[in-house]
Amino acid sequence: MKRQDRKREDTTVFHRIRRRAKSNEMRRLHDEAWAQLEGLVPPEAERTPAEPQPCEPASVVDDFLPPELRVLSHDQLDGRMTPWPQPLVFDGDMVACAECGAYRDWLILSTRDQIWLRCRRGHQQQEMRLDTAWYNRHAGPADATHATFEDCLRHLGH
Structure with a gap:
């Protein structure tokens, strides 16, 4: 094997090792950030009332199209x-x-x-x-x- 080829192979191996180490570091940081967020409650959830408020029943409305404009179904x-x-x-x-x-x-x-x-x-x-x-x-x-x-x-x- 030529010296240049061996040197290229060595550099690609080192690049792979560096990429893998960088990827592992990013994964660790992600897991730490996720663990910190796990126990938090969004502020909107605290402001939302626990029981739904009673609302007025919706009024019944006739179909929006008059009979002469309705198209027959298949x-x-x-x-x-x-x-x-x-x-x-x-x-x-x-x-x-x-x-x-x-x-x-x-x-x-x-x-x-x-x-x-x-x-x-x-x-x-x-x-x-x-x-x-x-x-x-x-x-x-x-x-x-x-x-x-x-x-x-x-x-x-x-």
Whole structure:
């Protein structure tokens, strides 16, 4: 072994020993400081009353939204739909309508934990590769609710 290499190795060993000693010293100081703090009580704790003060019961307030502005929850709806103008591609295959061959401008329908695709011509097919979680991730917020399926189709321009 060369003399310079041995000297470098010796200095790195000494650096490690110094670091370890410094680390042990810091640990000792930390433990001492922690032991001094252990018995102390914060001043705020002494000022806090031991028993809770009785308070007046909160007044009952009606829901903040009037009934005409409330949105139905997902379990109160028969289904949801969203337009999907671009092609749908799953596992490298482009989805096409089984009847007319259309591959874009879909309506994606989510109902009863099933996903259905509806082409512009009104043909519908169930898409087994999609689920409600996929629909929830990709659908935007609802901008309206409709009493009938036909009303919703008209609203979305189909």
